[in-house]
Amino acid sequence: MTRQGEMSYPRHKRNRWLALGLGGLVLLLITACSNSGRPLTTLDPQGPESTKIQDLAGPVFIVAGVIFICVEFGVLFIVSRFRRRNTDVDGVDEPEQVHGNFRLEIVWTLIPTLILCGIAVFTAQTIFALEEVQEDALPVEVIGQQWWWEFRYDFDDDGEPDIISANQLVIPAGRQIDLSIRSNDVIHSFWIPALNGKKDAVPGRTHSLLIQANEPGVYEGQCTEFCGISHGYMQMQVRAVPAAEFEAWKQNQLAPPVEPTSSAELAGYEIFKAQCARCHQVNGIDTEAEGYSNTGPTPDPDYGADQVANNAPNLTHLMSRSTFAGSMFDLYADTGDGVCPVVSDSPTAEEQHSAGCTPNLVDLESWLRDPPAMKPMAPDGNRGMPNLGLSEEQVSALIAYLTILE
Amino acid sequence: MFTTGSKFFYGLAILGFIAAGFYAVLTASHPEGIWDTLTGEGIIDVLIGPLTLGYKGTVGDQLGFSVLVGFAATCASLGFFHTAFRDADPESVAELVHAETVPVSEPTGLSPWPIVGAFGVAVLLIGWAASEVLFVAGMVALVLVGIEWVVQAWSDRATGDPEVNRTIRNRVMVPIEIPLAIVIGIGVVVLSVSRVLLAVSATAAAIIAIVVATLVLIVAFTLASFPKLRQGIIASALLVAGVIIVGAGIGSALSGERDFETNDSGQEEGMAVVDHVADS
Amino acid sequence: MAVTEERPLELEASEAPEVVEEPMGVFTRPRGGRGWRSWVTTVDHKKIGVMYGAVALFFLVVGGVEGLLIRVQLATPSSSPDELLMSAETYNQMFTMHAVTMIFLVVMPLAAAFANYLLPLQIGARDVAFPRLNALSFWLFLFGGLFLNSSWLLGGGPDGGWFMYAPNSSVVFSPSHGVDFFALGLIIAGVASLISAINLAITVINMRAPGMTLMKMPMFTWMVLVTQLLLIFALPVITVALFLLMFDRLFGANFFNPSAGGDALLWEHLFWIFGHPEVYIIVLPAFGIVSEVVPTFSRKPIFGYPFMVFSGIAIGFMGWGVWAHHMFASGIGPVSVAAFSFATMFIAVPTGVKILNWLATMYGGRLRFTTPMLFAIGLVAMFTIGGLSGVTHSIAPADTQQTDTYYIVGHFHYVLFGGGVMGLFAGLYFWWPKVFGYKLSEAWGKWNFWVMLIGFNLTFGPMHILGLQGMSRRIATYSEGYGFNFWNMVATIGSFILAVGVLLFFINIWVSALRQRRHPVDVGPDPWDARSLEWMIPSPPPEHNFDEIPTVTELDEFWYRKYGHDEQGRLVRIAKTEDVVQKGDRAGVHLPSPSYWPIVLAFGLPWIAYGLIFNLWFAVFGAACVIAGAFGWAMEPPDDPEAHRHPAGPEADAPEGKSADVEGEGAPVG
Amino acid sequence: MAEAAAMPSVTVTASARDAEHRTATGLSNEKLAMWVFLASECLLFGGLISTYLLYKNRPGEVVDLAGNPVKVSELFDIPFTSVSSFVLLMSSMTMVLALAAIRRGDHSRFRLWIVSTAAFGMLFISGQVYEFTAFVREGLGFTSNVSSSAFYTLTGFHGAHVTIGIIMLFSLLALSLRGVLPSRKSETVEIVGLYWHFVDIVWIVIFTVVYLIP
Numbered sequence A: 001m002t003r004q005g006e007m008s009y010p011r012h013k014r015n016r017w018l019a020l021g022l023g024g025l026v027l028l029l030i031t032a033c034s035n036s037g038r039p040l041t042t043l044d045p046q047g048p049e050s051t052k053i054q055d056l057a058g059p060v061f062i063v064a065g066v067i068f069i070c071v072e073f074g075v076l077f078i079v080s081r082f083r084r085r086n087t088d089v090d091g092v093d094e095p096e097q098v099h100g101n102f103r104l105e106i107v108w109t110l111i112p113t114l115i116l117c118g119i120a121v122f123t124a125q126t127i128f129a130l131e132e133v134q135e136d137a138l139p140v141e142v143i144g145q146q147w148w149w150e151f152r153y154d155f156d157d158d159g160e161p162d163i164i165s166a167n168q169l170v171i172p173a174g175r176q177i178d179l180s181i182r183s184n185d186v187i188h189s190f191w192i193p194a195l196n197g198k199k200d201a202v203p204g205r206t207h208s209l210l211i212q213a214n215e216p217g218v219y220e221g222q223c224t225e226f227c228g229i230s231h232g233y234m235q236m237q238v239r240a241v242p243a244a245e246f247e248a249w250k251q252n253q254l255a256p257p258v259e260p261t262s263s264a265e266l267a268g269y270e271i272f273k274a275q276c277a278r279c280h281q282v283n284g285i286d287t288e289a290e291g292y293s294n295t296g297p298t299p300d301p302d303y304g305a306d307q308v309a310n311n312a313p314n315l316t317h318l319m320s321r322s323t324f325a326g327s328m329f330d331l332y333a334d335t336g337d338g339v340c341p342v343v344s345d346s347p348t349a350e351e352q353h354s355a356g357c358t359p360n361l362v363d364l365e366s367w368l369r370d371p372p373a374m375k376p377m378a379p380d381g382n383r384g385m386p387n388l389g390l391s392e393e394q395v396s397a398l399i400a401y402l403t404i405l406e
Numbered sequence B: 001m002f003t004t005g006s007k008f009f010y011g012l013a014i015l016g017f018i019a020a021g022f023y024a025v026l027t028a029s030h031p032e033g034i035w036d037t038l039t040g041e042g043i044i045d046v047l048i049g050p051l052t053l054g055y056k057g058t059v060g061d062q063l064g065f066s067v068l069v070g071f072a073a074t075c076a077s078l079g080f081f082h083t084a085f086r087d088a089d090p091e092s093v094a095e096l097v098h099a100e101t102v103p104v105s106e107p108t109g110l111s112p113w114p115i116v117g118a119f120g121v122a123v124l125l126i127g128w129a130a131s132e133v134l135f136v137a138g139m140v141a142l143v144l145v146g147i148e149w150v151v152q153a154w155s156d157r158a159t160g161d162p163e164v165n166r167t168i169r170n171r172v173m174v175p176i177e178i179p180l181a182i183v184i185g186i187g188v189v190v191l192s193v194s195r196v197l198l199a200v201s202a203t204a205a206a207i208i209a210i211v212v213a214t215l216v217l218i219v220a221f222t223l224a225s226f227p228k229l230r231q232g233i234i235a236s237a238l239l240v241a242g243v244i245i246v247g248a249g250i251g252s253a254l255s256g257e258r259d260f261e262t263n264d265s266g267q268e269e270g271m272a273v274v275d276h277v278a279d280s
Numbered sequence C: 001m002a003v004t005e006e007r008p009l010e011l012e013a014s015e016a017p018e019v020v021e022e023p024m025g026v027f028t029r030p031r032g033g034r035g036w037r038s039w040v041t042t043v044d045h046k047k048i049g050v051m052y053g054a055v056a057l058f059f060l061v062v063g064g065v066e067g068l069l070i071r072v073q074l075a076t077p078s079s080s081p082d083e084l085l086m087s088a089e090t091y092n093q094m095f096t097m098h099a100v101t102m103i104f105l106v107v108m109p110l111a112a113a114f115a116n117y118l119l120p121l122q123i124g125a126r127d128v129a130f131p132r133l134n135a136l137s138f139w140l141f142l143f144g145g146l147f148l149n150s151s152w153l154l155g156g157g158p159d160g161g162w163f164m165y166a167p168n169s170s171v172v173f174s175p176s177h178g179v180d181f182f183a184l185g186l187i188i189a190g191v192a193s194l195i196s197a198i199n200l201a202i203t204v205i206n207m208r209a210p211g212m213t214l215m216k217m218p219m220f221t222w223m224v225l226v227t228q229l230l231l232i233f234a235l236p237v238i239t240v241a242l243f244l245l246m247f248d249r250l251f252g253a254n255f256f257n258p259s260a261g262g263d264a265l266l267w268e269h270l271f272w273i274f275g276h277p278e279v280y281i282i283v284l285p286a287f288g289i290v291s292e293v294v295p296t297f298s299r300k301p302i303f304g305y306p307f308m309v310f311s312g313i314a315i316g317f318m319g320w321g322v323w324a325h326h327m328f329a330s331g332i333g334p335v336s337v338a339a340f341s342f343a344t345m346f347i348a349v350p351t352g353v354k355i356l357n358w359l360a361t362m363y364g365g366r367l368r369f370t371t372p373m374l375f376a377i378g379l380v381a382m383f384t385i386g387g388l389s390g391v392t393h394s395i396a397p398a399d400t401q402q403t404d405t406y407y408i409v410g411h412f413h414y415v416l417f418g419g420g421v422m423g424l425f426a427g428l429y430f431w432w433p434k435v436f437g438y439k440l441s442e443a444w445g446k447w448n449f450w451v452m453l454i455g456f457n458l459t460f461g462p463m464h465i466l467g468l469q470g471m472s473r474r475i476a477t478y479s480e481g482y483g484f485n486f487w488n489m490v491a492t493i494g495s496f497i498l499a500v501g502v503l504l505f506f507i508n509i510w511v512s513a514l515r516q517r518r519h520p521v522d523v524g525p526d527p528w529d530a531r532s533l534e535w536m537i538p539s540p541p542p543e544h545n546f547d548e549i550p551t552v553t554e555l556d557e558f559w560y561r562k563y564g565h566d567e568q569g570r571l572v573r574i575a576k577t578e579d580v581v582q583k584g585d586r587a588g589v590h591l592p593s594p595s596y597w598p599i600v601l602a603f604g605l606p607w608i609a610y611g612l613i614f615n616l617w618f619a620v621f622g623a624a625c626v627i628a629g630a631f632g633w634a635m636e637p638p639d640d641p642e643a644h645r646h647p648a649g650p651e652a653d654a655p656e657g658k659s660a661d662v663e664g665e666g667a668p669v670g
Numbered sequence D: 001m002a003e004a005a006a007m008p009s010v011t012v013t014a015s016a017r018d019a020e021h022r023t024a025t026g027l028s029n030e031k032l033a034m035w036v037f038l039a040s041e042c043l044l045f046g047g048l049i050s051t052y053l054l055y056k057n058r059p060g061e062v063v064d065l066a067g068n069p070v071k072v073s074e075l076f077d078i079p080f081t082s083v084s085s086f087v088l089l090m091s092s093m094t095m096v097l098a099l100a101a102i103r104r105g106d107h108s109r110f111r112l113w114i115v116s117t118a119a120f121g122m123l124f125i126s127g128q129v130y131e132f133t134a135f136v137r138e139g140l141g142f143t144s145n146v147s148s149s150a151f152y153t154l155t156g157f158h159g160a161h162v163t164i165g166i167i168m169l170f171s172l173l174a175l176s177l178r179g180v181l182p183s184r185k186s187e188t189v190e191i192v193g194l195y196w197h198f199v200d201i202v203w204i205v206i207f208t209v210v211y212l213i214p
């Protein structure tokens, strides 16, 4: 319609602007699409499994892209070539009436079929390749709960977990990990994009997923099956460390918890046993024996017996992790002089100390004051941590105790 | 001035309001006992409730109160309509059609409702003493009778023409009666037979089912092949069969079920379930 | 009881005495008339179609505003829950209701609007097979939709996502009544769809004009037929699932409670066995519309009609074997994964045939870029994008990276909006003059299209990138550090452009209606020089549709009454449109009579549902409505015997003159 | 397709009325609709039966006196259910007789057979209520465990279908008594018959799958 208008504008000038605009756009796209600063990206595989997926998906994207370009340019071509000109006279300049072309249609039925057959072969290979478990794979149990993840290591194969940890899965780099994924309440999905695709944690079932990190580092993840109010806040991390460091970590975890010594710590310990131990476990505390009401789970709860997640993260070595509450908050604070490493570098506790880092008291304290304000939860429905109405003294005593649990 | 029809309805309306008032007062919570409330301070509160239709003050069971008030209001408005339009008043009809003579209004025919109503009362009383089920059945019967009677009474006086009156009644009631009759019929038969089956041993239940089925078949085939049987015979045979089924049902229900290897878990929910099924 | 009557059981065959079929009910039969009453009691497929359309457009705004709220929430990251526009709870209800509204209350009924209005016209029938059932479907749908949305006011909407995975949908994890509303509302809407599907399928199968064989049916009719068959087989499955869910929630069963032996995957299977066919139920009518629009404005017959038909059937058929592609990550085992992965890929083949055949139809044509044509081309271009991303999901290993991310959200909005909604908009512009007698403004229409196209791509295009960068769906917010900020902002801006696009459509209606009122223009029966039978009758069509049912000898019958070919296969006009079309002035055609009962019956169901949720007394009231409705319905003859005693015109029908297409919805069956 | 140009004349006055009476398949709309509806019902029962099959061996927390978990399939009284299955099958026969009678115009026999069919139906439902009650008395309620829930849901849905069928039969009876069911409308009976036979056949499947296959 606006042909006139277009002509009145000098063509070359228009082209220059167009080129500039397009160039800018492309630049923008490239920066806005790059992987750096995007810890969850699927396009930057860091382990053999995710690389297998990428090697399959990449070519498929290219095939799809080619078909896309063909079809869209086909549309553009046809639309510009066969438009009815204003000079066309109705009833005279009418198109030839073609009803179809059997051969042509067979061709464009067959070509996609063949393309897809090719893709199918590689797809099948990859599906089964992703199931291959290596001899030395380290088994870890993963249990999804509303709205955090629990990890259990059983080193001596006695069926009893030796280490129970939460939210941050520590693995040796370069070794395959054989995850058995379960759920304690609703369906969740375990996903570390850099290491492998997702696998749902379905209550009543156990699913396996293999992950392996080529290099030490921290790989972020997100629960991806909708699981209720805090689904969006249900994150997790995999921290891959060199084998030796893993061994050290393991020894630390196997060790009993640090004993409270100072009076503040002891006070916190008492409050902990009275208020927190009915849900949280610190190894060695036997609430029942000590006469505290244990309405929460027993130390190794029988998962699945009760739908309601009244389980809570094991806090025995809380401070050996670097985040808490579904990896939402940092456990260590940046002291302001900028030396303290940020979370994504996720150092160990010792590193934190040597870097002069202190516990992130701001977030920890407000967590104890009112957890549902920090993370949407439904404690009335027994899902999530309730506001226990702690007094300020209690909070600081508890903090004193919690922060020694390294 | 007041036509017969409207008087009837006004009467019902007043009764309804009174009943509602009583109901409201009686079902209200009386921590010190009802007598103390009525003689003491609380009386005002308790009386204001029903008088203001629950706007202020106390009303006990809201639902029942509203139902009763609704009933009364309906009757009152029906009465009002009758007065206003002076339906069925022979004189006014005559006036309307400019007839010379006032038509003699025919006496209404025999109504089954008093008898059925009496039966309902009897069942209710027996039920009160003996079993909850019968009590409820009696209540239901009485409610049904009430409705039918009211509609009958109204339609008998709706216009001067009995033929039209009957059509009117059918218009209103048949859409309710037929489905209800079918459903109740199915329910009664199903309940009766299943009670009988429950009362006997498992093998006997199977045998009874076979026998009943065969009987139905035999009877049907006999009827089909001897078409000249007298109508009366068939009718009475059916009646007897019906009475036997229902009677046997009630009998077995009262005599209880055979022993089951009961254990307690799940029993409570289970009962409710069966009731649902029976209703469906 | 039965045999007690005069002269029982005589052997000689005898007819029962005929008595006059007098209607029995409290209401006297409604008679046509004007005003709102004529709409409430109507059984005319055209009026019902218009009502479907109006309600669907209303819900489009509702669902759209919900979508916009989602976008506003996600425009920027947040670092703490209380910075948000909506709390996580509200957000979850929002996207659940957004999806449910869009799918069940917008796209499906809009397709039903077209199907209702056009099927009888396209096949040369007076009405659908069961006009009263048709009315019932509409009212059930309306009341079901209102019931669902009433959950907002009664304690919050459903919050489990539109596929409502168990056990998150159980009472323990979703204690509000939202999920009950979901289950019961969808059962009601499902009953509506099932009835209408049977009705429309029978209409197509049984009521075609003489000579219209299956392979001479218009493409739209064909695609609607396939859709209805899909519905007929898909709806019972979701009904079972919803009943089980309801039993779990309301009566304490444990079908989906893993700790009591239930199986969470059962729900997934049942839902997706329905859910996947459902997506083709959404898109096939749109495909049908495009297959009508493209030939009309290319002035060429559809390329490869048989291929188009069979690819539609193939899509419908294959759609049954691929449901588990929604469950690639749910742990169904590598063999199943592989099998479903392959099955899914090959759906691209028949769909590709459709896309390429549309292109081939346009190829060599004389394209007129009217608004409907623009939307149709828009569908071809946009659906392809969605389809191709669909193929990338079908590669199971790749899907484990993509599933439940915004990449999926991108995919399905491209197919749902770029396929479904674009096609339906093409249909709205195309058939508007037929339905209302005036065209929508082309100028506004073009604005509508372009703004919508740009907004659409800006909204949903970036979602592909976001998804691949790892943004999960159904998250109420995301944190700064993930690098999602830029594209989310773009998408949000895009969504508002899109909303303006949709708004332009409503403005267009307003402007065009006003213009028509001020300066009435008669568009005539055939404003687009189109091809199928509906264009042969006046716009808007008279109540009886056709003066005479045409006899069909060709696919595109109407076109070939206007045009022939010369020796070179070029188009030549052989008759003037005015000579071919019907006048619409025949009087005294006996039509199905309006009825109160459908609305009475439909009104009862939501009350039963409220009863199950809140207080059984509601259910008693509802059941009374249903029983009264059903009984009155059964007792009321489908035709009003009184109707033709009214001044009808010279040609008052003979008593036997009930038209076959409306006779006896067998009383006890209905 | 050039011959398309030879278009027929627009009006076919004489045949128009006939055209309105015929259907493209020759089957009436109602009958076809019932067939299509039944096809859809197949999937409904298919879904329910699959659910039952999935759950039938999953005992929940219900235990018998010896403390073993109870499954619904352990309570089946197969002889009794065989009898009631047989009763339901018989009703199909009487339904056929009813249809034949009304086709002949023999209204009295029609009513007789309709009543018999309904009686068999009610006998079957009684049997089902009996069975349900017996199970509940044994301690197996609707919510006791998933196998019982699945069982009650499946057979309950079937029972509801039979009950609706009985209501339809009685409606036919009512119509016949009011004299508005002449034999030229026997198709209505045929359609109800279709439904009834379908419900029977479904029961055969349920009986085999649920009761007979261990």
Ligand code: HEA
Pocket: A067, A071, A111, A112, A113, A115, A116, C163, C279, C280, C282, C283, C325, C326, C327, C328, C344, C345, C347, C348, C349, C351, C352, C353, C355, C356, C383, C384, C385, C386, C387, C388, C390, C391, C393, C394, C395, C399, C402, C403, C404, C408, C411, C412, C415, C416, C419, C420
């Ligand atoms: C209108 C609705 C519609 C349509 C038509 C489609 C069409 C397709 N869909 Fe989509 N889909 C949805 C609606 C739809 N989908 C919805 C709503 C969801 C999400 C549900 C939820 O989770 O909430 C979904 C999710 C979804 C998934 C699950 C993703 C996940 O959650 O992990 C998958 C996986 O395979 C998939 C695949 C496909 C495929 C292969 C097609 C094919 O039919 C597409 C075929 C078309 C083409 C391929 C383009 C044209 C073809 C050519 C030009 C020929 C040449 C092509 C090739 C050789 C490749 N879809």
Ligand code: HEA
Pocket: C060, C061, C063, C064, C065, C067, C068, C070, C071, C095, C096, C098, C099, C100, C102, C103, C107, C160, C161, C162, C163, C409, C413, C416, C417, C420, C421, C459, C472, C473, C474, C475, C476, C495, C498, C499, C500, C502, C503, C506
């Ligand atoms: C046909 C189906 C359909 C359609 C048309 C749309 C349309 C839109 N959808 Fe969505 N959507 C779904 C089906 C659909 N959607 C489904 C199935 C899901 C999955 C849900 C789940 O996970 O369970 C989903 C989920 C979904 C999400 C993901 C939520 C999440 O996972 O957290 C988002 C986010 O951006 C979104 C956005 C939008 C937007 C912006 C539009 C826009 O197109 C809306 C455009 C706006 C309008 C149409 C309104 C315009 C009108 C006005 C404002 C004018 C008002 C004034 C008057 C006229 C009076 N949708």
Ligand code: CUA
Pocket: A144, A145, A147, A187, A188, A189, A223, A224, A225, A226, A227, A228, A230, A231, A232, A234
């Ligand atoms: Cu856990 Cu989402």
Ligand SMILES: [Cu+2]
Pocket: C275, C276, C279, C322, C323, C325, C326
């Ligand atoms: Cu799908």
